Amino acid sequence: LSIQNDKTIAIGNMNVNAGGDELGPGGKIVKTSSQRVREQAALHTMVPDDLPIQTGSDSLAQDNAIKEAAVTKAEQDAEDRAAAERILAEAEIEAAKQPKRQQKPEGGLAAAVAAETKVEHKAIDPKPAAKKKKGVKRI
Structure with missing residues (x-):
């Protein structure tokens, strides 16, 4: 097809x-x-690149020095991260020790919404109302 x-x-x-x-x-x-x-x-x-081939030991020594500097920088970064994590852990522990305070809204709409109100009403039982109705209640 x-x-x-x-x-x-x-x-x-x-x-x-x-x-x-x-x-x-x-x-x-x-x-x-x-x-x-x-x-x-x-x-x-x-397309192959036409770059010169490295033959001298000077460039290799420079490359090795750069690599070593990068390794020491990576180690320093790891130490900094560990120190930062320790400081954060200590701050979280201290924050957990302190009691939390809740602020009440003040003034305006927030105060009106947050105002304590009591609503009293009698509970209506549905059974007496259902008994007063005439007709079939269940099939």
Whole structure:
């Protein structure tokens, strides 16, 4: 079925047929699917870099010194993180020891909403009201 419809124009505005060929005006094939694939592959090929090869020991010594400095910096960062975690843990313990105080809202709408009010009402029992009604209560 796909081979039979290989040259039919695809639905929509993609300008390709079912085989992947690019179509021009009038439905004529401008580029075949294999040409399109080759062009795409040519755009993304790996190009080797022409960099000089390191031969001197000076550059290696400098690289090693930089690596050692990076290692010591990483160790220092780890120590700083550990110290910060200890300080945070101590602060959390002290915060847990202190009693929490709640502030009451003051003035305006907050005071009106937070004002203590008591509403008294009698509870209505639904059973006596149901007994007074006439008719079928349950089936």
